[in-house]
Amino acid sequence: MNLRGVGVSPGIGHGPAYILTTRVPEPPEGATYTGESDQEKERAVSALAQVAGELESRGDRAGGEAGEILKAQALMAEDPGLIVKIRSCVEQGMAAERAVYESFGKYREVLAGLGGYLGERAADLDDIRDRVIAVLTGQVMPGLPTPGPEPYVLVAHDLAPADTALLSRETVAAFVTEQGGPTSHTAIIARALGVPAVVACAAATTLTAGVRVLVDGTSGEVRAQPTASDVAQAQNVASARQEAIAQVRGPGRTQDGVAVPLLANVGGPxxxxxxxxxxxxxxxLYRTEFLYLGRRQPPRPEEQEEAYRAALDAFPGGPVVVRTLDAGADKPLAFLPPPAPEPNPALGERGVRLFRRHPEVMETQLDALATAAAGSSGRLHVMAAMVATAEEARWFAAACRSADLPSAGVMIEVPAAALRAPGLLAEVDFVSIGTNDLAQYCFAADRELGALSELQDRWQPALLDLVAMTVSAARAAGKPCGVCGEAAADPAMACVLVGLGATTLSMSPAVLPATRAALAGHTMEQCRFAAQAAREAPTAAQARAAARAHLPGLAPLGL
Amino acid sequence: MGERKATVAAEVGLHARPAATFVQTAMTAPMEISVAKLGGGDPVNGKSILQIMALDVRQGETIVIKAEGEGSDEILEQLASIATTP
Structure with a gap:
């Protein structure tokens, strides 16, 4: 049986499946109790206290970030508001376990309705609720197996912090969950542990317990009962990747020597x-939000200059593309409160839109950048986020010129900007495509929602169309067009982007060596054919397959 | 009745760790603590992490914390300082 989910923590994991079924059956509706209501209330309260105590002591043992999550959960288990609700349900004649079930349900609904980070905490509440009901009904809460001689693949509907806090690479080969998105606990903890993980994998818990499973945390593939050669191949792929990292060095270029500078995405010093x-x-992509978030005052110009100069000095002669402040309603700044709550922060006053309201913040940042560049050998380029129109591009470019900045550009991450790329390019010196947001806005699919991850697929034909439009407009204008975003982190896609005409690729440093190896293994002509084949395909999966068919150098590298 | 306004500075808002620290501190106080968003909504129990989370206070938003009785000034001071810690 082959399953597919979304890879959120890269690597190959292999081992026997352990299916974690944490669901405790729902106590029947209308369940009542015999005896005094006070005794029944006491039963509920002491079960809550017991679970809180267990969570607290697990938190102590786990320590660190996981420990803090567990201690917050202990607080939830003994929440006074929750206890009031439970008592009142029991008072009305409801059995303790049903009262617990219903009272948790009310908070769960509220959190789930808020979505995002809080929505994902709804799963935490389910876990606490089940633990309390298990205590009340004398059931054993299914836990993790005792570590065996071989790491297992942990398969679950969803994982709670209480499950994952005490795990390590020695005990777990991989995580597979049916629920969860890129910001779920499973994803965060898996990446922290360096364990491969696949989330949003439908029907994963229908895998047979104990059967061997092969998990690819990069592609999202989950294969049951792989043959010995499948496993060997997957593991070879993993070690080939390591070797490729070690062997290919030097600046980014295709096999036939076309230079494609490989740059890094940087979020802080x-x-x-x-x-x-x-x-x-x-x-x-140098993100500057770290200088602003969590501040009551805007950062002083000298502090900004110092940070920018450090980045420029680290790459003498190399390009350093700084993105100006991209805060907005989802990352509000204490000193720039939004004028009113925004129902859709991702569609709100972000990036350059916030600058139009507060030009003084932009001017200070641009001046600090110009001062930093003046005394440094790094080549500074400055670009604005969330630019949608040529007028916005012109406005930002003019501000950069009056600050004496040598190179002004814009991010292409709003479909409107890609559609009218020639108009925007006429106003600026360069553009850089942000594929994550471009996908989110092109498909009207929230990046944070696991359920919509298919629409976030970088191989989606409509996304490729927008990228291709932008790149061709840049070529026609004779101006550079880079790509920063997860797309550049996929080695096959990196070749396609270069084939389309992207002049630089920027990605998180961890994936840079693999991209360098993929490019070095193919000629410019192969990249162009791969790009053309991908663009002609009707679906994301076919686009990926068609491109890979033209990139024979990927498989031997295990990419 | 004592009252303090505090603008939440943590990037995650009054969720996760800041919420837990806030509630743990509120629980040490003998009196009732109420928390509301400035300019709207019913106050919630400052000792309830679930109610605080459901209040959904984001970075940059201001809350009004209320407490009454002996020692209320000190506890309000502590809670306001937690809320304004980045």
Whole structure:
């Protein structure tokens, strides 16, 4: 049996499946009790206290981030508002376990309705609820198996922090869950542990317990009962990837020597070192939000200059593309509160839109960038986020010129900007395509929603069309067009982007060596054929397959 | 009745760790603590992590914390300082 989900933590995992069924049956509706209501209330409250105590002590043992999550859960189990609800349900004649079930349900609905981070906490509440009901009904809460000689593949509907907090690479070969998105606990903890993980994998819990499972945390493939050669091949793929990392060095280029600078995405000063270690030739996306978030005052110009200069000095002669502040309603700034709540923050006053309201914040940032660039050998390029029209591009470029900045550009992440790319390019010196947001806005599919991850597929033909339109417009204008975003982190897609005409690729440092190896294994002509084949395909899956058929160098590299 | 306004500074808002710290501190106080968003909505119990989470306070939003009785100034001070810690 082959299943497919969304890979959220890369690598190959292989081992016997352990199916974690944490669901405790729902206590029957209308369940009542005999005896005094006070005793029944006491029964409920002491079950809550017992579960809170267990969570607390697991938290102590786990420590760190997981420990804090568990301690917050202990607080939830003994929440005074919850206890009031449970008592009142029991008072009305409901059995303790049913009262617990219903009272948790009310909060669960509220959190699920808020969506996002809080929506994902709804699963935490289910887990606490089931633990309390298990105590009340004398059931054993199914836990994790004792570690065996071989790491197992942990398969579950969803995983709660209480399940994953005490795991390690020595006990778990991979995670597979039916639920969950890229920000779910499973994804966060798997990445922290360095264990491969696949989420949003439908029907995963129908796998037979104990059967051997092969998990590819990159492609999202989950294969049951793989043959010995499948496993060997997958593991070879993994070690070939390692070797490719070690062997291919130097600047990014195709096999026939066309230079494609490989740049790093950087989110703060700490990432610069990782970028250098991975051999990045510059920075393709320097996010500046770290300077602003969590502040009551805007950062001082000197503080900004220092941060920008450090990045520029790290890459003498190399390009450093700084994205100006991209805060907005989803990442509000304490000193720039939004004028009114926005029902759809992703569609709100973000990026350059916020600058139009607060030009003084932009001017300070642009001046600080110009000062930093003046004394440095790095080549500074500055670009704005969330630009939708040529007028916005012109406005931003004019601000950059009055600040004496040498190179002004815009991100292409709104479909409107891609559709009218020639008009925007006439106003600026370069563009950079942000594929994650471009996909989100092109498909009207929230990036944070696991259920919509198929629409976020970088191989979707409509997304490829928008990318191709932008790149061709840039070529016609004779201006550089880079790609920063997850698409550049997929080695096959990186070749396609280069085939389309992207002039630089920027990605997180960890995936840079694999992309370098993929490019070095193919000629420019092969990349062009792959791009053409992908564009002619009717579906994302066919586009990927068609492109790969023209990129024979990927498979031997295990990419 | 004592009252403090505080603008939430943490990037995650008054969720996750800041919410837990806030509630743990509120629980040490003998009196009732109420929390509401500035300019709207019913106040919730400051000792209930679920109600605090459901209030959905984001970074940059201001809350009004209320407490009454002996020691209320100190506890309000502590809670406001947790809320305004980035």
């Amino acid at each position: 700490g990432d610069v070192e990782a970028a250098l270690a991975a051999g990045a030739e510059g920075i393709g």
